[in-house]
Amino acid sequence: ETGVTQTPRHLVMGMTNKKSLKCEQHLGHNAMYWYKQSAKKPLELMFVYNFKEQTENNSVPSRFSPECPNSSHLFLHLHTLQPEDSALYLCASSYRSGGGTSGRTDTQYFGPGTRLTVL
Amino acid sequence: AQSVTQPDIHITVSEGASLELRCNYSYGATPYLFWYVQSPGQGLQLLLKYFSGDTLVQGIKGFEAEFKRSQSSFNLRKPSVHWSDAAEYVCAVGNNTDKLIFGTGTRLQVFP
Numbered sequence: 001e002t003g004v005t006q007t008p009r010h011l012v013m014g015m016t017n018k019k020s021l022k023c024e025q026h027l028g029h030n031a032m033y034w035y036k037q038s039a040k041k042p043l044e045l046m047f048v049y050n051f052k053e054q055t056e057n058n059s060v061p062s063r064f065s066p067e068c069p070n071s072s073h074l075f076l077h078l079h080t081l082q083p084e085d086s087a088l089y090l091c092a093s094s095y096r097s098g099g100g101t102s103g104r105t106d107t108q109y110f111g112p113g114t115r116l117t118v119l
Numbered sequence: 120a121q122s123v124t125q126p127d128i129h130i131t132v133s134e135g136a137s138l139e140l141r142c143n144y145s146y147g148a149t150p151y152l153f154w155y156v157q158s159p160g161q162g163l164q165l166l167l168k169y170f171s172g173d174t175l176v177q178g179i180k181g182f183e184a185e186f187k188r189s190q191s192s193f194n195l196r197k198p199s200v201h202w203s204d205a206a207e208y209v210c211a212v213g214n215n216t217d218k219l220i221f222g223t224g225t226r227l228q229v230f231p
Binding site: 006109115 | 123153155160161162163164165168209217218219220221222223224
């Protein structure tokens, strides 16, 4: 596999279910991102991980729980979601040089997304 | 406030015709600019990017874009559109940090 992969590609879940989305990047990057794409709205950044550490949580509800065990893998754990959480969830990765606020981030590369439907 | 505007929600062109998709931005710092293309049910594929230097940048699939600082624009162009170019085109602006600001996208439809 090359690039950024995401599984599953489609997911239907009830509001009481618990599920997880998986993202894997094969680009040697060290920063990973979760985005939400709803119809007619711009991409919304949810979480950012740099060097496996979470550096951004864009006021995301706690029913979304990210996990980054290493620089190549990123998960999004879902529980007690609402129908308005139905959307395309995109993962991205990039190379970041340096840490902290002085670091520089190169181009973000995206996976194909997981289409989530919450019933 | 920082923002990206893509004024055209939907554009229809005939195959072989020229194309220009508009992108305007409001950004406080020197911008890094990106165009991505998104096919139905797919993620975003990078078409081209501008960081610095020559303001006319070439991308994949025959696309190019021109950065005009005075107009705060980064319009995407292609001289002759192919049916396979039908997709959603998304403009984004950022700097060398993690936070990109995306436009709402322009859906391109191509008629034979």
